[in-house]
Amino acid sequence: MTAPTGPVAVAPAPPAPHPGTGRADDASVPRSGRHPHLRAVAVSLACSVLGPLVFLVLVGAALEEGGEPQQPGPWVALLLLDAAVGVTAAALAGLFRTSRVASVALVVAGTLSTWAAPAGVVGLVRVGARRSGALDALVVAVVVAGGLGVSRLHGLVGPPAPDPLPWWAEVLALAAVAGLLLLWGRVRGTRTALVSSLREQAVAAERERAALAHGREADIARTRAEERSAIARDMHDTLSHQLSLIALHAGALASRDDLPPERAREAARTVRDAAADANAVLREVLTALRSTDPEQRLGHHGGAEPLPTSRSVDALAAQALEQGQQVEVGWRGLSAVDLDRRSPATAVSVAQMTAELLVNAHKHAPGAPVAVLLAHEGDDLVLRVSNPLVPTPGPALGxxxxxxxxxxxxxxxxxxxxxxxxxxxxxxxxxLPWQA
Incomplete structure (x- = not known):
């Protein structure tokens, strides 16, 4: 016999956390945090600061190594176009974070403009976060093609490079840089998707736990209502028996005027005792709720079996022995007869509870000896049922x-x-209180 799988009283479950508002399609896109507008401003500001620095460093390095541009006018125009694209890309880098087209546009801008290189890095990371192989291949091709084209254009109108790299080396370098940035974005996207999945699982688990808790509360409430109904039925049968005795002996006294005084007094005492017992039963039955189901008026749990008494405890022990459970019943300070005389209603409840506890012991500790003790201790009636703790291979059914x-x-x-x-x-x- 072990404790039930859940507590007797279940506290109301806390409300489930509000699920994320992001769509499932955007699970791979990094979350913007609690302040998306501030994050967008920060990204745009960082690209606006880093872009000019990259532009000035690369232009200065080209002038220092190659000297004067080959075609100053077109080269200056190309630099102005580079700066214009860079300023626009940097300003828009913080916006449209979940747009696939905007991310690809930033990659194109970063490929064509050195000023827009930081914005291009942001676009590559965002594209990688989507974890799309086809999109990654397309972006790598755009970076390689655009990078080669811009490099050749600068080589025609800008300062000549003293030691230009072979075309295949440029292709490898551009593909490597783009691949690394895409891989970084893929890692971020995977982590974001994993966190989102765990968050959704936690929300689902919380909802399931709340549903189980509410179901448990409903089961407990139903069980308590069934016990109230069972007590009411048991007490009703006991009260009917006591009233029948009163009516029988009162009828005898009313119809017989030739009874000896001793017999009349004995009948009067019987009526008095039966009335006292009925009064005690009536007090107990008023504390329970009577079921309105007609099928439940026949007996305990709807059956027509005789009402159990405290003498049924020994019969329960014998029945358990037939099922392989050794039950030892002990009485201390009272006997079955004393209990029935003192409070028939309580005797019925003791028998019902003993039956339930023996069933519980057989379910959770099959074959283990069970000790049942009924004792009269002061003003209390004590029912104690115990058995050794037995490890079971799995949870008991019930x-x-x-x-x-x-x-x-x-x-x-x-x-x-x-x-x-x-x-x-x-x-x-x-x-239980010892009631007369």
Whole structure:
């Protein structure tokens, strides 16, 4: 016998976090953070600062190594066009972060303009983040072709290069640079997609946990309602028995005027005792909710079997023995007869709870000996059921609500139920008020 798979009372689940607003199609695109506008301004500002520096460094190096340009007019016009493209690309680099066309346009601008080289780097990283092999191949071809074309154009109108690289070396260098930047973007895109996937899984898991918690609460509420109904039915049958005794003996007293005084007093005492028992049962039945289902009025859980009593505990032990479970029943400070006389309603509940606990023990610790003790301790009636903790190969089948029902029945009778591991044994202790 082990504790149920969940706690007896389940706290309301916290609200699920709001899922990401990004579309699934954009999962590979790096998130812009909490301040997308500030990020866009920062990217554009960085490209606007780095672009002129790259432009001045490359132009200065060309003038220092090659001297005067071969065609000053066209070369100056080419530099002005380079600067114009660079300024435009730098200003737009922070915008259209999720646009595939805008990213490719930045790559083209960075290939044709040295001023726009930082913006081209941004475009290559964004293209790589999309993790598209065809798009990556297209971009590499654009970079190689554009880079060779611009290099040859500068070689015709600009300062001559003293040691120009062979065309194949330029192709390899341009392809290597573009490939590295695309790979960097692919790594970023993979990481972003992974984080997005984990976030969505966490949201789904939280929603599932909340749904399970609500389902668990519904199961517990249903089990408690069933226990209230079962107590009401049991008490109804007990009360009907007591009222039948009162009616029988009262009828005898009313119809017989030749009874000896001793017999009359005995009948009167019987009526008095039955009325006291019925009064006690009535107090208990008023604490439970009576089910309106006609099929449940026949007996416990809808059956027509006789109402159990405290004497049924020994019968339950014998039945468990037939199923391979050794059950030892002990009585301390009272007997089955005493319990039935003192509170028939409580005796019925004790028998019902004992049956449930024996079933729980057989389910979670099959074959292990079970000790059942009923004791009268002060003003309390104590039911204690325990068995050794037995490791099981897997979780036992069941709803895990058996102990919840026992606890609810004990609570409705004004008592309390506790369960847990004690010195290597699993123990359930039910304490009920000793009612006359």
């Amino acid at each position: 709803t895990g609500l058996g102990l919840v029902g026992v606890g609810e029945r004990a609570r409705l009778l004004g008592g309390v139920a506790r369960y847990g591991a004690v010195d290597g044994r699993f123990e359930v202790q039910v304490v």
